[in-house]
Amino acid sequence: MSLPTRDKIIETRAVTKRFGGRKSLFKPATSVSAVNGVSLTIKRGETFSIVGESGCGKSTLARLLVRLLTPSDGAVLYDGNDISALSEQEMRRLRKDLQFVFQDPFSSLNPRMTVGALIEEPMKVHTALTRTERRQKVAELLNKVGLRPAFANRYPHEFSGGQRQRIGIARALASGPKVIVGDEPVSALDVSVQAQVINLLEDLKSEFDLTLILIAHDLAVIRHMSDRVAVMYLGEIVELAPNDALFDKPLHPYTQALMRAIPIASPHGRSMKAALLGDVPSPLDPPSGCRFHPRCPHATDLCSREKPTPANVAGDRTVACHHWEKIADDAQPPVQEPPRSPNAEKRFALFRTRSQQKEPTTAARP
Numbered sequence: 184m185s186l187p188t189r190d191k192i193i194e195t196r197a198v199t200k201r202f203g204g205r206k207s208l209f210k211p212a213t214s215v216s217a218v219n220g221v222s223l224t225i226k227r228g229e230t231f232s233i234v235g236e237s238g239c240g241k242s243t244l245a246r247l248l249v250r251l252l253t254p255s256d257g258a259v260l261y262d263g264n265d266i267s268a269l270s271e272q273e274m275r276r277l278r279k280d281l282q283f284v285f286q287d288p289f290s291s292l293n294p295r296m297t298v299g300a301l302i303e304e305p306m307k308v309h310t311a312l313t314r315t316e317r318r319q320k321v322a323e324l325l326n327k328v329g330l331r332p333a334f335a336n337r338y339p340h341e342f343s344g345g346q347r348q349r350i351g352i353a354r355a356l357a358s359g360p361k362v363i364v365g366d367e368p369v370s371a372l373d374v375s376v377q378a379q380v381i382n383l384l385e386d387l388k389s390e391f392d393l394t395l396i397l398i399a400h401d402l403a404v405i406r407h408m409s410d411r412v413a414v415m416y417l418g419e420i421v422e423l424a425p426n427d428a429l430f431d432k433p434l435h436p437y438t439q440a441l442m443r444a445i446p447i448a449s450p451h452g453r454s455m456k457a458a459l460l461g462d463v464p465s466p467l468d469p470p471s472g473c474r475f476h477p478r479c480p481h482a483t484d485l486c487s488r489e490k491p492t493p494a495n496v497a498g499d500r501t502v503a504c505h506h507w508e509k510i511a512d513d514a515q516p517p518v519q520e521p522p523r524s525p526n527a528e529k530r531f532a533l534f535r536t537r538s539q540q541k542e543p544t545t546a547a548r549p
């Protein structure tokens with residue numbers, strides 16, 4: 184996709200991240216390509232989501248996009264400048280623009296710091312605000328995320344999960360970012376609280392002109408929030424499309440299977456398994472050709488031999504499959520709606536209709 188530079192906020196060029204690789208006396212050198220040659224563009228002001236089964240590289244890609252990880256190969260451009268090779272010191276200037284909201288609001292906040300100090304910290308690093316101005320801003324931000332300014336004097340353990348996630352969001356906003364990455368920002372929260380945090384993120388996105396990069400395993404959340412969606416499989420993007428197009432007519436066989444995905448309960452409350460035989464192969468030894476071919480119902484010899492190059496389907500849509508045209512024309516009914524668990528149904532009904540409601544401010548204490 185060729186966009187004027189001003190419309191692109193982040194761009195990756197064949198970005199790859201390998202982990203491991205150290206040889207020891209007892210084992211040969213092994214390395215995992217968690218992200219393998221991904222090229223994409225994120226548009227200023229959009230909500231860009233990344234989906235895929237556990238271990239497919241979503242978090243690694245998201246971390247590469249905001250330079251929490253350094254690529255092994257390829258480049259990441261922010262505002263047209265290559266940030267992949269910048270030193271930590273050079274990155275410090277840009278860090279205020281690129282913020283991250285973590286999945287687990289219970290472990291991502293330092294329990295020894297007050298909420299006020301937690302939110303003030305990025306301002307100390309990234310702004311020239313005076314102490315009084317910083318305190319004032321903390322109060323404003325708490326207000327923006329639906330918490331009482333008086334909470335600044337309390338500690339994280341005094342708050343519920345949803346409230347802690349609001350504190351994490353206020354902290355991410357404190358440096359005045361342009362991009363916020365939410366890595367499963369609601370999956371550790373109670374179902375009844377998820378919609379409130381999602382609606383909050385959406386409201387803040389438009390108020391602060393943010394670009395949002397979202398990782399979520401819940402397709403209902405993805406469908407509700409995203410402008411465009413990238414579908415990942417074993418470190419590669421197999422389909423990238425505008426939200427409606429993807430959900431109305433998934434073209435890649437993996438996307439189709441994902442739409443029939445089964446949510447899996449895990450200690451982290453996140454995960455899903457595509458409606459396919461077998462598990463995702465080990466990234467230590469990925470299949471030849473198309474990485475999806477061993478699980479693909481449409482695979483041919485060609486698929487095991489040759490890696491498909493992403494084809495530009497229509498406008499803003501790419502799909503990396505040798506047979507996508509045939510598959511698209513197949514008589515199979517398109518998957519119109521992602522299946523939703525009863526909980527997801529309940530939560531979906533809460534989106535927007537409750538956006539003005541705030542979580543009870545009673546924290547964890549009576």
Ligand SMILES: Nc1ncnc2c1ncn2[C@@H]1O[C@H](COP(=O)(O)OP(=O)(O)OP(=O)(O)O)[C@@H](O)[C@H]1O
Nearest residue numbers: 202203215217236237238239240241242243244466
């Ligand atoms: N620091 C690391 N060291 C070694 N391997 C890693 C590291 N981080 C990720 N990996 C491996 O890279 C692959 C992709 O991991 P990643 O966490 O990006 O996937 P994911 O799609 O976000 O998974 P999940 O949804 O379970 O979080 C996995 O095989 C994982 O084991």
